[in-house]
Amino acid sequence: MIARCKTAILVLFVIVTTVMAYASELRFCLRSEPKTFNPIMVDDDAAETIRYLTGGVLLRVNRQTQALQPELATNWKVSKDGRTITFVLREGLYFSDGSPFTAEDVASTVQQLMDPAVHSSTGDSFRSGQGKVVTTILAGNRIAITFPAPVAGLDRLFDQVAIMSARSSKKEMAVLGPYYVADHKPGSYIMLKRNDNYWKRDGSGRKLPKIDVIWLDIQSNRDIETLRFKRGEIQLINSIDADYYERLSSSMPGALHDSGPSLDSEQIWFNQVAKAPLPAYKLAWFRSQAFRRGVSEAINREDLARVVFGDHARPAMGPISPANRLWFNAKLQPVHYNPSGAIARLQQDGFHLQNGILLDRDGHAVEFSIITNSGNKYRERMATMIQQDLLKIGVKVNVVTLDFPSLIERITEKFNYEAALLGLVNNELDPNAQMNVWLSSGDNHQWNPRQKSPETAWEADIDQLMRAQASAVTLKDRKRSMDRVQDIVAEQVPFIYLVNKNALSAISTTIQGTAPVSLRPQTYWNLEQWTLANGTTGSGK
Amino acid sequence: MKYLRIFAIALLSMVAITSLGAGFLTTVDYATQFREAPNAAPSNAHWLGTDQLGRDRFARILYGTRVSLLLAPAAALISTLFAALIGGVAGFVGGAWQRWATMLIDLVLSLPWLFLLITVRALLPLNVPPLISVIVTFLLLGMLGWAASARVMCAWAGAVRNSDFVLQARATGVRGCRLAIVHVLPNLKPLLAAQFWISIPVFILAEANLGILGLGVAEPLPSWGSLLRELEDLAIYSGELWKLVPLVLLILVVSSFELLLSRTEVSA
């Protein structure tokens, strides 16, 4: 009798522990190996994902409302001169390894970030001028950080700064976010486990996060990622290609989400560098505003959005996507497909059609090449469609796909190219992040970078406007400057903007609490709130 | 065997004729994009449907055959010649020549020739005519694809040189060139045939991969390699089987080449 009771208790114990051992698990893929776990040095997408899920930040941009909300800081204030920001920190918090969170940790993180020897995009976003950054710990668990020069949009930049412990022996692996890195098999997967010291609770007071384990598999092949999602091996594709969206939506209704236009754009630009190894007549074409506008009007953007992206994209109007509600210039007019208008515009500059071939004023047939990076089939298809569009106005286009390093060398160093088709990936709403693109002295002023002084009047205007918005005090002034920049870009067309792609994602219907948006990260921005339906597990390895 | 051989010749001739006469068989251009009907199923207007940009697949197969069917065998011939010259001759001569040739072949097998291809692309002008680009591509493939079979050829030539009947021939006074051409070369022919036959599909597929580096056939010119890349689309696994036509055609053509090249039976 006693033996039977003991057996029953043992069996019950095994059952209960087995059930408890079935922690809720989520699994999705990273497209590459993260290059670092140090949140200060994050430069690639995979590392950014890990930082988002493990790092605790002082302030967080709510991806849904686009508003700034308190996280580790309960309150903050930016000084009138835009140089100092003061945070009131939450008290009684601990890192994942148990070490306490104090103002020293914030000071130490900021000092490491602003170290001149450190080169990272997060740190460089704060670098507005020469000089040291001063951190002052104040009474009442407050800290003031003073920068040598005003930083535009200072508070929003702290969304990228994950606080590291100053004292912990685990260094960057001790975190304040909802998860911590528990296991890492290089090339294969990263396992995140819930951080029991995470301070956030949901509305009913329950501790977050609700999902216990996250498996991040490293899978660069998108076909295979889609296959695995279809099979249920992974529950999430953060950013799914337009091709697969249609393919899956018939068989998995409710799992696919189109969150509208993202911040990203695809564009073409012509090489306008004076010392480029191009024939002089070609350089003259590319420097002609009429030529650029004519080519822009001859491209059928509606077809691009429809055929290449299956209508999951919208014709783009300028450097700022309509998804960026605050900064988008709503008065901009879209560029309509108008081949006859394009020819009329080109004729203004001496171009003329002869036997179906467009010739310039000296009789050279208009022919140029567009380079783009191989491996991106959407860009290859867009280039092929543009080739056909421009053939209708007598322009011969050669499409050349190159490997990425060769492409970068051509557009940043050797300038031995004619036109390039690339995309701009925007992670930030604030246009100040694009300073290097719009300043004529900038490295990313793609059509003619690193100018000693602006070579055209309109580039000088843009320089002045960008500097004005960087140092402007009110948001209204900044917006006015940025609207004018967008107007100039629409007139002069240094970039021919093609489309703004929609943010597409795939989320298994077994997950509850999701709210996909168009800002990165599109799906897992609120992962700590998610639950798996019926307490089901994700499939384990 | 005889009937199979006739079938092979008939198939290859038909493929060659239809590709040369592509203009008569279809009125549609391979580059025209029917943007209202991308990824369409087969219909009267488009016998094999359209691709992602709305281009007629049948027209693209016909025109693509010209490029691939002409140039891949030419590149295969070049690589076979290289293998025969370097591997065969070194193996036949033997001694130090064979050792040096073996070392060269091993080196060629191990090096990342990808970078040479990238450099060649950088040296070519961006506006190179598509035909030149294609010819350069297949020339490069031919000049780089011989190493594996050269090594086998080297060993085989050496084995043949040491075999009984060649020893006999040498004993009767046959030397040098005559020995090579009359006694050794005929025995190398099956290996050369194998090399040639394997190279054709390998080069057709490699041409598509070279597109990653900017070499290969430029848009909108079709090639079998680029047509086969459509198979990477998951759609065919849900029933769009007409996309398999280029693959089936390639298999038939390659098998026909093999049938033609295989040795005649020696009836004992």
Added chain:
Amino acid sequence: MSILRRIARLILTMIATVLLGTLVTGLLVRLAPGFDVDARQLDSRLAHESKEALRDQRLKNADIMHFCIAYLGAAATGDFGESLTLNRPVRELIVERFPTTLRIVGLGLVGGWLLAVTFAFSSVLLHRAAYDAATATISGALLCVPSAVMALLFVLFRAPAQLAIALIVFPRLFRYARNVLESSYSMPHIITARAKGLGMVRVLCWHVIPVSAAPLLALAGVSVSVALGAAVPVEALCGIPGIGQLAWQAAMGRDLPLLITSTVLVTLVTLTANAISDLVTCSLSSSRV
């Protein structure tokens, strides 16, 4: 020549080939465009100084002779440098991934050879036109399938990657093996043996195989490098963390230390395989005579 002397000469040749291979690889990578660029240069948030620092880091290796000599010197002590794209010591990366590739390539080769030998021998023994046509079509079909599609099919059917390598390697091996055997069968002295009434299997074992041994062994040596070559697309496309995937990422990122190390590794494996096949051939032929 004594076996020891032969081995010594082989080792010297291997060392010379590896040294030459290192230098040529370095030159090829250095001369190819994109050597000193980094994808992060397109990130508009990075300051000018950071971009210059990225470039300088790459240009440290610009003097290729210097780099190769320093690399070889350090390699002798086991230090293979640090990867520019993954920010980790190259040695760690290789040690982590080598077993995976070894397993996939090894098993794939064994599978490929089993298939090739089975089909080649049966084809030669049976001498049936229909069988020949069928095997030709199957091996031809396998050659025509692009590696990306092969990888996708394998993931679709949850088949192991080793089988993919076996199916990629098999048609090449089969064709050569079959032709070598067929060719040996038609040699004058073998025809004589057959005419004298010797059985098929006896002819095969005593007369055909010894003659075909040399090229078949050479083929075995070469098949190792063919399989290694096949491992690159299969690993890259199936997401298997092996040397092949590493080498592809290194090539796309112009990661010089990683590229040179993986080339040296591939060269060593190729040379070893070929050296072994040469040695076996020599000992067989010497024992025969």
